[in-house]
Amino acid sequence: MAGERTGDDRLRGRGLTLAFGPRIVQSDLEFSVRTGSIFAVMGGSGCGKSTVLRAMVGLLRPAAGTVLVDGEDYWAAAEARRAEIGRRFGVLFQNGALWSSMTVAENVALPLAMLTRLDAGSIEALARLKLSLVGLGAAGGRMPSELSGGMRKRAGLARALALDPDILFLDEPSAGLDPIASKRLDDLILELRDGLGATIVMVSHELPSLFAVCDDGVFLDAEARTAIAHGAPRSLRDRCDHPTVRAFMARARPEYAREGPDGRR
C-alpha cells in the first residue's frame, strides 16, 4: 500500500495535513520516497504541491501528521535537531531565489560560508566545482540578472548542491524553460541521482519532465484535498483510471482524453 515503510525509504509522509488557518489544503497524505529515487509531487495548479514541499523541508509545520526522514519524526524533533536534519536537504525554489546583489559564485558560496567552517579559498573552490557540475563553470562572476531563466535555475541548483545534500527538493525546476533547456535540466537531475546517489523530490506539472525522470510519485487533488493516485508518472499515464488523473495526463497524450489506454471510453 502507498505510504507503507519498506526499510529503504528516505522520506515518508504520514497522515500529513497542511492548512492555512482553518483552510485545509491537503489532508491525510501517505507517501514514501525510496532512497535514491526521483519522486514526483503532481497535481493541478493550486492543489498544494508547493505547500507539501514546504512541510517536507521544514518551512511549514503540518496541522496534523508528520514527515519521517530515515524513519525519524522530523516534526516531533527539537528545533536544533530539525536544523541538523535540514543540513542534509538541498532546496531549489521555484524562481531560483538567488540574491540579486551577489554574483552567481557568491550565491553558491553563501551556504558554505554560513554553515561550514571552511576557509575562503576552499569555499571558492567548492562553489566553482558546483557551478561546473551544472554547466555554469564560466558564469560565476555574473550577476543573476545577467543569466537566462534556464541558467538561473541551474545556478539555484548549484546552490542547493553546495552542502552535498542527500535529499534534493526541486520546486518546478523546468517551468518556463524551452524544451531543450528543460531536457538538459532533466538529464542533470538524472545525473544527480545516478552520480551522487541523491534522493530527489520534485514538484512539477511539466509532463515531459515527469515522464522522463520520475520513478514514483503522488498525485494531489484540489477538490478531494488529498492524494487520489500513487505511482510513477508514466504508469499513471498508462494505467490510472481516475478521471482527474487521466485528464491531467491527457495533455501529453490527447488520445487518452477520448479513450483510456486499454481502449475503454
Ligand SMILES: Nc1ncnc2c1ncn2[C@@H]1O[C@H](COP(=O)(O)OP(=O)(O)OP(=O)(O)O)[C@@H](O)[C@H]1O
Ligand atoms: N502562505 C499562504 N497563506 C495562505 N494560503 C496559502 C499560502 N500559500 C499557499 N496558499 C494556498 O494554498 C493552496 C495551495 O497552494 P500551493 O502553492 O501549494 O499550490 P501548488 O499546487 O503548488 O500550485 P501551483 O502549481 O500553481 O504552483 C492555494 O490555494 C494557495 O492559495
